[in-house]
Amino acid sequence: MALTIAIDGPVGAGKSTVAKALAEALGILHLDTGAMYRALALKALREGIDPRDADASEKLCDRTRLDVKLSGGGQRTYLDGADVTDEIRTPQVSAAASAISMARGVRAHMVSLQRRYAAESDMVLDGRDIGTRVLPGAAYKFFLTAPAEVRAGRRYDELRANGVPCAYERVLEDLIARDAQDSGREVDPLRRADDAIEIDTTALSQGAVVAALTRAIKGDADK
Numbered sequence: 271m272a273l274t275i276a277i278d279g280p281v282g283a284g285k286s287t288v289a290k291a292l293a294e295a296l297g298i299l300h301l302d303t304g305a306m307y308r309a310l311a312l313k314a315l316r317e318g319i320d321p322r323d324a325d326a327s328e329k330l331c332d333r334t335r336l337d338v339k340l341s342g343g344g345q346r347t348y349l350d351g352a353d354v355t356d357e358i359r360t361p362q363v364s365a366a367a368s369a370i371s372m373a374r375g376v377r378a379h380m381v382s383l384q385r386r387y388a389a390e391s392d393m394v395l396d397g398r399d400i401g402t403r404v405l406p407g408a409a410y411k412f413f414l415t416a417p418a419e420v421r422a423g424r425r426y427d428e429l430r431a432n433g434v435p436c437a438y439e440r441v442l443e444d445l446i447a448r449d450a451q452d453s454g455r456e457v458d459p460l461r462r463a464d465d466a467i468e469i470d471t472t473a474l475s476q477g478a479v480v481a482a483l484t485r486a487i488k489g490d491a492d493k
């Protein structure tokens with residue numbers, strides 16, 4: 271059975287960067303599950319479909335091909351065969367991804383794809399429901415947190431570094447709204463799994479978080 275490591279948490283807690291670095295350190299793959307919801311949301315936006323319309327979103331799922339290419343160099347995400355890795359990183363797509371991820375049928379589809387990927391190779395997966403739904407039997411589960419202001423600051427820096435114009439207040443507002451939607455939805459809401467190790471990343475560098483996770487995993491292996 272493949273080794274799986276689950277990293278969940280709210281927007282901007284550092285899940286994806288930490289998951290990628292941890293996977294590199296362990297020499298295994300990383301799956302950013304949020305990218306899959308983002309790719310579907312991008313298609314909805316392009317087709318003028320309301321991502322809050324669960325029926326339409328589920329139907330959209332049925333006529334959409336989502337693929338990810340995982341390698342040590344990082345994930346590439348494909349929508350109907352086209353590479354959308356960079357295009358899915360806008361605030362519009364973030365909001366639409368959160369909305370489309372509320373639909374039960376969309377979640378069922380994504381969870382089954384994610385489980386298929388995780389069965390193939392040893393993998394770190396990051397998202398909202400990895401420890402609670404996608405892989406409740408994951409060998410290791412982590413839940414990363416930090417106050418909203420800290421996370422918004424990070425997201426703001428990231429957007430600016432990628433050349434996306436934005437205002438900090440707006441980023442904070444969007445983040446709070448998305449967290450509320452992700453935690454408040456009916457199906458598999460964002461929640462720490464009972465057996466997940468929670469880490470507040472506020473005062474920690476990315477390297478320190480990765481080191482803490484690696485210690486938890488390696489320390490366990492040494493026992």
Ligand code: DC
Nearest residue numbers: 303304305307367368371397398399
């Ligand atoms: O991790 P992210 O910000 O790229 O995710 C975008 C949205 O996708 C997030 O607001 C909620 C949804 N999502 C989810 O519901 N379950 C996951 N495992 C990953 C993301």
